[in-house]
Amino acid sequence: MTYRIVPIRRASAQQLAEIHQQCLSPGWHAIDFTTLCNDPAYDGFAIEENQLKIVGFIDLHVVVDEAEVYALCIMPGHRGKGLGRRLLVELFKEAHKRGIRKIFLEVSERNASGKYLYGAFGFKEVGRRCGYYPMVDQGTTAIVLCAHPWESGQGNGGKR
Numbered sequence: 001m002t003y004r005i006v007p008i009r010r011a012s013a014q015q016l017a018e019i020h021q022q023c024l025s026p027g028w029h030a031i032d033f034t035t036l037c038n039d040p041a042y043d044g045f046a047i048e049e050n051q052l053k054i055v056g057f058i059d060l061h062v063v064v065d066e067a068e069v070y071a072l073c074i075m076p077g078h079r080g081k082g083l084g085r086r087l088l089v090e091l092f093k094e095a096h097k098r099g100i101r102k103i104f105l106e107v108s109e110r111n112a113s114g115k116y117l118y119g120a121f122g123f124k125e126v127g128r129r130c131g132y133y134p135m136v137d138q139g140t141t142a143i144v145l146c147a148h149p150w151e152s153g154q155g156n157g158g159k160r
């Protein structure tokens with residue numbers, strides 16, 4: 001099985017929605033991804049298995065030198081193989097290329113794997129949003145995290 005990273009494309013909206021719905025709640029629909037792909041500030045990377053099927057992705061919105069990650073999703077059957085890490089490495093490479101100085105994202109306080117992975121890439125808590133995930137356990141709190149890709153030591157996932 002081989003995996004390769006490709007830019008997110010509008011034609012992949014249906015696949016992205018299926019993955020989002022399997023990984024996060026509430027899941028987004030194909031129309032959401034189609035709309036996002038029409039926005040020039042939207043960007044992202046997908047992981048293709050055997051150059052065919054998308055099995056994960058990271059997507060973001062970039063304004064000047066700041067980015068907000070919307071989602072990082074790896075299909076359940078493909079987790080634990082370092083694909084989440086690969087997408088974050090790609091995100092930091094892109095940040096360096098485009099001069100992005102701050103990357104923000106939200107993660108549920110109950111999401112152990114997400115918190116571990118983001119922490120390994122230097123994301124630090126900068127805020128909390130109570131009840132941010134209304135569909136999860138009657139409103140789970142989101143932790144707002146921020147990373148500074150231009151600071152030394154960030155963006156390698158602790159693997160330098």
Ligand SMILES: CC(C)(COP(=O)(O)OP(=O)(O)OC[C@H]1O[C@@H](n2cnc3c(N)ncnc32)[C@H](O)[C@@H]1OP(=O)(O)O)[C@@H](O)C(=O)NCCC(=O)NCCS
Pocket residue numbers: 023024070071072073074075078079080081082083084085086106107108111112113114116117
């Ligand atoms: C979070 C997610 C993207 C991780 O993807 P993945 O491809 O399995 O991650 P990787 O294989 O790259 O593993 C990265 C690290 O996380 C660790 N990890 C995985 N699950 C873990 C858990 N439950 N608790 C602690 N660490 C965990 C791995 O051991 C690995 O660490 P290591 O490289 O130091 O050994 C994936 O689980 C997912 O899609 N979850 C649902 C969506 C989600 O929660 N996204 C994040 C918030 S938007």
